[in-house]
Amino acid sequence: MFINKSMTKNVITIGPDAGIEEARNLMEKNGIRHLPVVLENFKLVGIVTDRDIRSAEPSCVLPEAEIKAELERISRLKVKDIMTPDPVSISPANTLGDALVLMKKIKVGAFPVVDQEGKLKGIISIRDLMRAFINVLGLEEPGALLGIIVENRVGQMKKIVDAISEEGVSFGSILVAKHSDEDKRLVFPYLLTSNVARVKRKLKDSGFDLLDPMEWTLDQLPKR
Amino acid sequence: MRTTGLLYDERFLLHKTGPDHPECPDRLVVIYRGLDEGGFLQKLIRIPATPAKMKWIEKVHSPRHVFRVEEASLLDMGELGSPDNQLSPETFDTAVLAVGGILNTVDYVMEGRVENAFCAVRPPGHHAEPNKALGFCYFNNVAIAARYLQAEWKIDRIGIIDFDVHHGNGTQLIFESDPGVFYYSIHEHPSFAYPGTGTEFEKGSGPGFGTTINSTMLPGEGDEEFKRKIKKDLLPAIEHFRPEVVLVSAGFDGHVDDDMSGIRLSTQCFSWIGQKIVDIAERHSNRRLISILEGGYCLKILPELVRNHVGILLGE
Incomplete structure (x- = not known):
């Protein structure tokens, strides 16, 4: 019933000073859409999603020269420039029901799970909730x-x-x-x-x- | 006219399921009587039932599962895993005999001694998984027949058509990654019916992707939807697959008079699907077709449905 039983514990994370390219590669390689952004002590400072990255990228209908210039500019951007700082998180002691109700309200695809010190413990996505309820049903x-x-x-x-x-x-x-x-x-x-x-x-x-x-x-x- | 075989043995009645169980010995009693009264017995070539060798059953099932069924029977444990799967001391021997009879039927068909055949067997098989008895089934008869065709007769393309009103979860599981076995099932939608698998999204996996096809019907639907789905989902796909042998999981529980499901097929519709399957075998598999009894629990209508089915195999 508790989040810590259903969450992904080995979370793939990224630091705030990493480049956007690195974030994109991490998501593609691991087939994920959410990267919690943490400091070296695992303190959660933000979350970056595939949508954040896509919004930062130049539109594919721009003239090629402009795309090139934009890409050049984007390559200098860091994760902290596009992430959502202080995202809504949930505690390992919260329940699956809490996560469901909160997800309906906040309209995100995943919650970072953090302990009382604000350190990242896991991530729970809408897929984890689906799996849990397939089991329940x-x-x-x-x-x-x-x-x-x-x-x-x-x-x-x-x-x-x-x-x-x-x-x-x-x-x-x-x-x-x-x-x-x-x-x-x-x-x-x-x-x-x-x-x-x-x-x-x-x-x-x-x-x-x-x-x-x-x-x-x-x-x-x-x-x- | 075609030469058609019949597998039936009185020992198939020895597997007892207790009072009020739908999968009862009387199912075969009424089927056999129906064939007799219809004057079919003289026209059919009788195929003997002999116990199957364990090595064939173990092509599909784990030795552990086989042992469990034997143990549960001999110790007269009453049920295996669920009250669905009632056992009597003779259950194991009956199930082994049914498989053996079906393998004899495969030999008869492959040797050309008959062109096609109907196997009036109990217990049924299509729910049985490699490690599990489920839904009245202990050994997966049709799956063992397919494995035997592959190993003993070197058949590369086997088509299994399952028109029982329940999804053949066991058969699908066994062949879902095998591109040499085409499995088609049409059944009541799994959100409304046992066993809860067989959505239209389940299409096989790995090299077997595309050779598993499921069609689902909603409660209350009948002939029109059944025929539409067969024409859309089964006929073009099996035409493309070109089976060298056709196996049928023949379940008659989708009939409107059968209370095991909400599907309402007419007597005529069962004849229609029987004819479609015979046509497939005529075109692709040199008439080689083995139809194996699965469900069908309405004792009033079952003999007529089976008689019509056998009549179609005979080409009367």
Whole structure:
């Protein structure tokens, strides 16, 4: 659940006085888009992204002479000239949920992870969060999803779990999602079985409504 | 008319899965009875089932997995890994016999003793992975047949067509980097159905990139979407691949009457895909086609679907 379990620990970093060319090469070679900028004591001072580099480069539609002059000028620029200083960072003790919510708010692709002294400990990217939630959803384990519509009151989940457990089926995960009707909830058990027909019959016999898969919805778009 | 073989052995009924399990011995009882009542048995050449040599099963599965299945059967452990995979003491022998019968079928087809064949076997195979029993499957029958064709009959291009309503995760895993085995599967979309693999983005890997193709169907969809996807995704690709032998994972659980999925195929649609596959074998593989039973759990409709399928193999 904590960031330090899901972050990349061997971070590729760069110093503030390195050239842009070096930053670009590091990103290309390692297939990454974010380079935390650190001092020798690993204190985080900024972050430079592939977008920062592209914004600094001359437009490819300029006349060749101008491109050449610009490149000449850019070659003298240093990482500290184009980086985002003091970027939003997150602590190793923060949770994946914190990172998700923060990423939605700040709209960046990665957070440097720093300790209380401001030293870099790792980096967590949107890809790390995706991987974590693929695990949570059990998407790569063989199983099948069911969609059940329930009244929004205490005790419903127990009945579902009991009914499924009586069939001897194990759970990969259970998601609960909001329904457009506030008195209802959608429950999505991910079952580690191919034999869902029997479980479905059992749930129906226990009085649950199964939702048409084409009506399944895990996400509600923000209201405008 | 073509000469068509039938693999069926009463010992395939000995693998017992307990009460209320969809993959039950009665599936084969009704299939065999259906073929008998349809007057097909006299027209089919019977292929004997004999136990497979371990070396062929181990072309696909780890010795450890084989041992686990044997141990779980003999100790009567009840299930292997999940309640899906129910075992009885005879399960291991039945699974070995099914594989052996299929390898005999390969020999019959390759020796020209029959042109094509249907294998009415249990347990099914396409979910079984090298190290894992999954979804009622212990040994991957169709994959072992393909490996046997490669090793014993030196076949370079094998086409596997899987129309079971579930993705053949095991078969895909085994051949995803093998450019000599083309694997096509059409199934209910993995976000809605077991086993959760087989998205259209999975296309094989390394040298096998492009010889794995998946088509997915949404719950509620039927013949129209099925035919559209087969025409778009399977037919041009297999035309290009030119298989020397066609293997089929024949699952009949996408039928509208079968409650194992939300897919609603008609009886006629199964005949349509059967004919398309026979046409492929006619054009590319000198009629060599081996169709192996996978799923199909509605005991009412299953005999009719299999009878039609076998009728198409015979070219009636």
